[in-house]
Amino acid sequence: MSQTLTVDKFHVYYGEKHALDNISISFQPKTVTALIGPSGCGKSTLLRSLNRMNDFIPMFRTEGSVRLGEEEIYDSKIDVVNLRKRMGMVFQQPVPFPLSIYDNIAYGPRIHGTTQKKKLDQIVEKTLQQAHLWEEVKDRLHKSALGLSGGQQQRLVIARVLAVEPEILLLDEPASALDPISTEHIERLILSLKEEYTIVVVTHNMQQAKRISDQTAFFLHGEIVERNETQTLFHSPIDQRTNHYLSGQFG
Numbered sequence: 001m002s003q004t005l006t007v008d009k010f011h012v013y014y015g016e017k018h019a020l021d022n023i024s025i026s027f028q029p030k031t032v033t034a035l036i037g038p039s040g041c042g043k044s045t046l047l048r049s050l051n052r053m054n055d056f057i058p059m060f061r062t063e064g065s066v067r068l069g070e071e072e073i074y075d076s077k078i079d080v081v082n083l084r085k086r087m088g089m090v091f092q093q094p095v096p097f098p099l100s101i102y103d104n105i106a107y108g109p110r111i112h113g114t115t116q117k118k119k120l121d122q123i124v125e126k127t128l129q130q131a132h133l134w135e136e137v138k139d140r141l142h143k144s145a146l147g148l149s150g151g152q153q154q155r156l157v158i159a160r161v162l163a164v165e166p167e168i169l170l171l172d173e174p175a176s177a178l179d180p181i182s183t184e185h186i187e188r189l190i191l192s193l194k195e196e197y198t199i200v201v202v203t204h205n206m207q208q209a210k211r212i213s214d215q216t217a218f219f220l221h222g223e224i225v226e227r228n229e230t231q232t233l234f235h236s237p238i239d240q241r242t243n244h245y246l247s248g249q250f251g
Helices: 043-048 082-088 100-112 117-132 150-162 180-191 205-212 230-235 238-245
Strands: 005-014 019-028 030-036 059-066 087-090 168-172 196-203 216-220 223-229
Touching: 005 043, 019 223, 030 043, 030 205, 043 087, 043 168, 043 196, 059 150, 087 150, 087 238, 100 117, 100 150, 117 150, 117 238, 150 180, 180 196, 180 205, 205 230, 216 230, 216 238, 223 230, 223 238
Parallel strands: 030 196, 030 216, 087 168, 168 196
Antiparallel strands: 005 019, 005 059, 216 223
């Protein structure tokens, strides 16, 4: 059951650098929220903070709250491994494991205790179907995933995330390294996956944000300038800075 992800008065610091300033935003179940803004404005910092990827960075600290349902994710008692299972992360560059297509998908379920071959077979087929990749790879499941095209590798990575049954998908520019046809595949995939998952996607592509998202938040200098329904934000922005960014005056 998907739960609302709520960020409230959230600050991120890297040592003395104040990277995120007083961020408050909620991500509703079964919606796509796009995070837009110029490079270095805090979009990816927020995304990586949501599943505590930034914990690995020295001098990283936070203030404020991030809750998944009623659970505070920065509570000292939280199981961070389980949190990252619940919030799957996909990066800009597809990074398949140097294993077979099948073993890429089965890797996560095996780590979490699924060993029965029949069950693993079902997970592999189901998630490759979800990722719109099954028909393309079903006859070469035991071939190396490194032989796939870039777009296929990115869909495989998304399938690998889905295999551990997350609640939320965090996508950091998932199509920026891909050609236009592969990008279209990823966008169609995102739109189909929102029927089951909460999706947060960082993108520099304004047209992509308009095509795939229900809500959009515009970041600037570590703050959220404006957040609204996507069509409203793009066609009737309230803040002049949003209007300037969307019209290409900076960024």
